Amino acid sequence: MAQVKLDAVRKVYPNGYQAVVPTSFQIEDGEFVVLVGPSGCGKSTLLRMIAGLEDITEGTLSIGGHAVNDVDPADRDIAMVFQNYALYPHMTVRKNIGYGLKNRKVPAAEIEAKVQEAAKMLNLTEYLDRKPSQLSGGQRQRVAMGRAVVRDPKLFLFDEPLSNLDAKLRNQMRIEIKALQRRLGVTSVYVTHDQVEAMTMADRIIVLNEGKIEQIGTPSEIYHNPASTFVASFMGAPPMNLIRAQIEDGQVKINGGTELMAVPAGWDSGEITLGVRPEDAVLDHSGAVPFEISIVEELGAHRLLHGEMAGQPFTVHVSKEVDIQPGQTRLTLNPSTLSLFDAESGKTL
Amino acid sequence: MTDITQAPPRRRIRWSVLLDHAILIFGSLFMLLPLLVVFQMTTMPDVEVIKNGPQLKLGGELGPNFDKAMYKASGFSGLNTGTRMLYNSFVLGIGFAVGKIVLGMMAAYALVYFRLRFATLAFWLIFTTLLLPLEVRILPSYEVVQKMGMLNSFNGLIIPLIASATATFFFRQYFRSIPEELVEAARIDGAGPVKFFIDILVPLSKTMIAAMFIIMFVFGWNQYLWPTMITTDEDMYTLVRGIKQITQDLEGTNIPEYGRANLLALIAILPPVLIVIFFQNWFVKGLTESDK
Amino acid sequence: MKRAGFTTRWLPILLLLPQLLIIFVFFYWPAGHALHSSFFLQDPFGFGSTFVGLDNYRDLAGNKEYMRIARFTLLFTLLVTFFSLAFALLLAVKADNVLRGAKTYRTLLMWVYAIAPPVAGFIGLIMFDQSWGPLTRFLQSIGWDFTLGVNFRDTATAMVIVSVWKQVPVNFIFFLSGLQSIPRSVREAAMIDNRSAAGRFWDVTFPLLAPTGFFLLITNITYSLFETFGTIDVLVKGEPGNNPMTLVYKVYVDGFRGNDLGGSSAQSVVLMVLVLALTIFQFRLVERRIHYT
Structure with a gap:
């Protein structure tokens, strides 16, 4: 379990494009925070900086009280669910879920036990020997979740995990993810461009636009007291x-x-x-x-x-x-x- | 009320469809007939071929001709038997294909998946080689191999042929088409560059490797000009390189050995053709997706 | 490069090293050497060389035989490219049309791809044999007294036919896969908009095949210039004599047999420039094709 703290974190790409202006905020232990905004607002860049997949140009990122700017993603004790799930196509569900543990030299018996447990939690037990191509979209999503859950990480990162699903499945998975996070109590950062997901899942929402934070607040605060016309028009359907x-x-x-x-x-x-x-x-x-x-x-x-x-x-x-x-x-x-x-x-x- | 029962549709003869088939059959025959002619001649005694040429019947000489082709040498050294040439051809085809794939995958991996300061320079150095086929720099290349003392060796035969970037280019394109999230997920899962390559990238590229292998094997097997220059010892001849000597034998000797010559030509054709036919889908995929 | 590339420093260098080493030794060195020696006159006995500037190139331009070979190469390239492409396109369109046996036709039409050019040349020798070659007989029966290796025009004809035979399959494969990648919906839209099959072909299919066609055009020109070497060498039985030859064959004859390294190098450089122009043209097309998808 961990706090995440960004202190004047900034991202400038080598071509000079500033994706994120110096940004500071803090995510509390066990909190579910949603980063929301239109495409190109810098939300994914922020998430990828937290994951360690993107270098931080300036500022300090700390997880659990330690600055992790120069820590390799594998050593940050995080798990990430990707938009296209990024399952390894040639591995079975079992191997997909267990791969991270295997690389951490966890004993095989323990891997198997943890994979079984995660599979049970996600209703994947009967699919453990299938390849990703033999699964439906919702099942693949669950495998991606399983890969994240099995490692018992300090921090969950979600990069638009539901946007490849159809509307009905999306509603269902939204509830499942939220319930899972509640149960495990793991600090989570969730990126989406869908304001409904943001409203329904978040403890707190961070609305971003053009690399800047427009507003941070609970869903109710954001909805009823928008800090700007941008937030007012972005959150709520139909908009304000x-x-x-x-x-x-x-x-x-x-x-x-x-x-x-x-x-x-x-x-x-x-x-x-x-x-x-x-x-x-x-x-x-x-x-x-x-x-x-x-x-x-x-x-x-x-x-x-x-x-x-x-x-x-x-x-x-x-x-x-x-x-x-x-x-x-x-x-x-x-x-x-x-x-x-x-x-x-x-x-x- | 309308009558809903209808007469069964008449089977019309569609002339355009017939014409399509006629053209395709003609094309297929155009491709196939020359080979059938060559095959027919391998079943006949040489004297009969010299007199009458190809005919519309099969003779019983295939076995004896096969023995002559595989085990009898025609040159001065007596070393260029069919078996020897077949072996050399396989070494060239497989060595060339494996070398290209291994070097190509390594270089492409370095170019696509690493942050490298001189990546652009390396890219251009490697891909400039696509601009000039071996044929236009054949003499200086020969001199280099000669200076390095690699004439009449498999190294001298294969390594200079590998000095182009076709496979690197192909794998680079393929690696770039693999979703980025895969390497990101692997990094979060704790896989380093070597692990990622062995656990993820190689298994993922299996089809591509197979396709590349087929194309490169055929390409290597079919090399002619380079082996003609590099291998002058008869025991180093490949089947394709030996074909000129085989034809020249038809001129010189008292009784031209058509059976042996035709059979050697068929043996030179068979392995690459069979591979292309049996692994058609991979081959077509590899060919059309590499574009070069 | 991927966004999240590995940052390890030594590994990529190690990975690139073998490839770079090989291309330096067997590509850059020889290519540079060819360029260099094209400005020198080599002593025929190998005792040294004199700098002669552009003389080798001037000699080439003034050499009647070289210019004759260049003209023949141009004609040869045009004929081989045109017939290979046209014949392959026709077959691909038909193979794409038919429902029955499409797969069988594909196999039957593509396997010749795997035959080496010199072996194709050997098969040509058999088919055009002076006394009993089936094609010689056929041509004689229509009043063409065909003599391979004796008559310049007859030999050239055989070279073109064999080269086309060898090249049709690869063009066929590309055209067919190009045709099959045209989305079904586009074809169906065209069926609704245009009644005539020929009209549909020229208005919709042909333009959509154009990228494939351009790509193949370059490939075929390169093939005609270089890869036909083996076919030609075997068809003339290694005795160029008065037979037709292409520029690449001439490089080989002058440099390897005639020991005129300077002149041969100048010829190599001329070919390099030619290929360079073609390939750059092709790269631009490939780049554009990548942007399509």
Whole structure:
């Protein structure tokens, strides 16, 4: 079990490209942390630096209190699950799972016992003598997990482990991985671009963009109090509505006058961006804000109403009981649910 | 109501399909017939061949001709029997193939999987050799082998032929196509460079090694110009190198030994052809994926 | 190089060493030597050499026989390349078409690949034998009094036929695998868009085969220039005399038999430049093909 600590860790590639700006954060013992962000945001680079597969340009990385910058991946006591699983195609499941132990000179009997135990935990017992090519996607995923689990590492690293699975299997494996991690209590770092995975699995989420941390927080904090328009639009499906608004006379106004909420005294007047989660906008015939519905998207458990508010695209999430047709209606926006961002920097106000 | 029962479809003769087959059969015969002619002649007594040439019947001389071809020498030294040449051909084919594969895999492994300061330089030094086939530098190469005292030796025959990068190029391409995560997983699993090579990379490349072996074996077996220059001792002749002497014998001697000559030609053809036919799939894969 | 390469220092050097050693001794040294001696005039008795600058090259350009051989080589290369490619393409398209026996045809059409060029030449000698060669007889029956080794044009014809026979299989293999790698969906889309099979071939299949074709074009030119040496040497029974010969054969005859090392080296260098140009052209194509996939 171990803490992971990054102190001003930076990555610059030999061609001069800065993949990660100096970044610091700490992962607590037994914590499940998800690094999330769009492709090219530096999340994989961060993970690979923790694994030791990528050199650290500057800064210090410590695992369990020891600086490991110059420690070989094999000696960091970590296990990693790869996006394409990276199973050895010519080895049986048994050999795949046991290979790391064999290289560590563990006695054969002990390897076999550990492999059996891991296989049992992952329902792989009957597949131990098959080759990876004879397994389904979900089973391969499990073998990759088995390879990680069997070594009893200090730290699990996951590099988009579910993105090669179909949607149904993905949901199932998400729960299994989370349950396994809970049971074993191993510190885990999980990289994904899928915000649903991040929300459902993480103890804490780190949102990255262009090599910088945008926000660190629990899923709830990230969702309800996004630190920037980037986080607001990246987390949540459908994303948070972001519309232009103004602060005038201590009030947030849209549509050239409709007053939504008061702001603390002393805020400057000017342009801002207003964030509204689709489920926080309430349909209300006597509401203050006009909303023009153009498309009703039926999703079974709920409906999404796409349309325009104040001349800008806007989406409202309603329960399946609300039966409504395209056309003109009105909304009420509860001030406590609104997020305000600086129009220029996108940072929360 | 519509009648759902239909007349069984008539078997139409598709003229275009027939034409396709006709062209393919013609092509196959064009390839095969010359060999059949040669084979027919190996079953006939030499006198009959001299008089009538190839005919449409099989004679009973295959056995005696085989004995002559395998055990009788034609040269001055009496050392270039068919068995001797067959042996030399196998040494050349296998030695060349194994040498190429071993050196190629080693070099490709170093180029693809290591952070090496002068990797680019090494790459260019090695791959420039693809630019110039042995034929254009044959005389200076001969001189080098001569100076090193390697004429009429298997080393002199095989090693200079290995001095090109075809196999290295091929394995480099293949290694690059192997997912990177595999080496990463192996590193986390505690495998060092030697272990990774032996435990993972070599078993993973089995098919590629087989394909390369077939191509290189055929290539080595079929060498002509180089052996012609390097091996002047008759006991060093390969079958392919000996073919010119075999034809010249047909001119010089009193009774040209067509049976022996034709049979030696067939024996020179048979091993590479059989390998190519039996391991067709590997061979085609290796050939078309290496592109060179 | 892979992103996460090993950092061990001595091992890669050790791995590269044997290959580098061999190419230095047997490639760079001889190639450099050829370039060097092309500027010298070698004493025929091996007692020394004189620097003559570009004289060897000037001699070549002014040598009527050399220019005649160069012209013949060009014609020979054109004929062999064209017929090998055309014949192989036809067979590959047909083999790709038929459902029955496709595998058998593939085997029947490709095995000649494994025959050595000089052995192909030997088979040519048999087929074109003056008194009873089946092809000689056939040609005589249509009024062509074919004499291999005597008539320049007849000998050249035999060289082309044998060289094509030997080269069709390898082209066939590449064309067939090129055809088979065209995605099914593309063919089906073409079936819907175009009724005529010939139209589909020229509009869709042929352009998609173009990379393979370009690659083979270079391969075939190289083959015609170099690998046909064995075929030619056996067909003329090692007695070039007045028979047609190619540039590579001339290098061999002048250098190995005639002992004109300077002139032969200059010829080698001319060939090197030729191959260099072809290969660089080919590399660019291969690079582009890699980017496709």
